Amino acid sequence: MHTSHSIPLPNRPPLILGPRPLVMGILNVTPDSFSDGGQHNLVAAAVAHAHQMIAEGTDIIDIGGESTRPGAEVVGVQQELDRVMPVIDALIAAGITTPISIDTYKPLVADQAIQAGAVIINDVHGLQRAPEMAEVAALHDVPVIAMHWQADRDHSVPLADDMLAYFERSVAIAQAAGTSLDRLILDPGFGFGKTLQENYHLLSNMHAALPPNFPLLVGTSRKSMIGKLLDVPAEERLAGTIATTVLGYINGGHIFRVHDVRANRDALRVAQATLYGPPPELR
Numbered sequence: 097m098h099t100s101h102s103i104p105l106p107n108r109p110p111l112i113l114g115p116r117p118l119v120m121g122i123l124n125v126t127p128d129s130f131s132d133g134g135q136h137n138l139v140a141a142a143v144a145h146a147h148q149m150i151a152e153g154t155d156i157i158d159i160g161g162e163s164t165r166p167g168a169e170v171v172g173v174q175q176e177l178d179r180v181m182p183v184i185d186a187l188i189a190a191g192i193t194t195p196i197s198i199d200t201y202k203p204l205v206a207d208q209a210i211q212a213g214a215v216i217i218n219d220v221h222g223l224q225r226a227p228e229m230a231e232v233a234a235l236h237d238v239p240v241i242a243m244h245w246q247a248d249r250d251h252s253v254p255l256a257d258d259m260l261a262y263f264e265r266s267v268a269i270a271q272a273a274g275t276s277l278d279r280l281i282l283d284p285g286f287g288f289g290k291t292l293q294e295n296y297h298l299l300s301n302m303h304a305a306l307p308p309n310f311p312l313l314v315g316t317s318r319k320s321m322i323g324k325l326l327d328v329p330a331e332e333r334l335a336g337t338i339a340t341t342v343l344g345y346i347n348g349g350h351i352f353r354v355h356d357v358r359a360n361r362d363a364l365r366v367a368q369a370t371l372y373g374p375p376p377e378l379r
């Protein structure tokens with residue numbers, strides 16, 4: 097049911113993707129994520145939150161300095177670096193071994209973050225906003241998460257066709273830059289330029305919209321596809337998030353990008369035991 101992949105990481109054991117789902121904890125270093133105010137407090141709160149997610153068992157920490165929410169401010173390269181770099185530096189200085197991914201579409205930010213210790217690039221523009229991103233990935237030989245986000249989509253084209261053509265372009269850009277294709281992780285981009293109906297159809301039909309044999313990341317945590325359906329604000333979307341996480345796993349997802357690490361990890365463990373049996377030591 098799940099394809100198996102081993103993706104090398106610099107200075108870390110490889111990412112093993114297959115039946116065992118991985119949790120990617122979200123660490124947004126943006127002023128609206130932590131209400132204390134001020135750059136110092138923002139960084140300190142982000143570092144504390146990263147440590148909490150590690151204690152809860154996250155497999156990856158995804159650090160981002162620019163929000164992708166509709167209407168969020170666009171952040172310049174220096175401002176984004178000022179937000180994310182102290183957090184990466186603090187985590188590396190603390191000796192954490194959890195792999196860090198850098199959530200950015202800006203090649204300069206990715207390059208600096210990797211030099212400081214990040215080992216995965218999370219590009220919400222699927223290498224298509226700045227093709228130099230593929231060169232950064234190739235230079236450092238790190239995996240890239242290529243997410244589907246086609247803001248000016250032609251809605252008369254079926255979503256699956258649009259996505260397949262989009263990912264073909266991402267794969268071609270990666271290949272042209274010398275990024276090995278076994279370093280690519282694809283992501284359907286739930287919520288990005290998609291209607292409510294498209295999001296739910298996609299969740300149960302991901303494989304029709306993605307080229308075969310790539311590992312898949314699913315990011316639905318607290319998104320409006322849950323909020324609109326249940327008519328609840330972001331902080332009341334955990335139950336809906338867990339439902340989408342488990343369904344995404346059953347439908348072939350490998351990595352789950354979430355705010356609530358512990359609850360999603362527990363739900364995924366139960367889902368894994370249901371599909372593949374409990375861990376050998378508990379049988």
Ligand code: 9MG
Binds near residue numbers: 218313315316
């Ligand atoms: C940054 N970001 C926000 N939503 C995301 C999603 O669904 N996937 C990935 N890879 N990144 C996301």
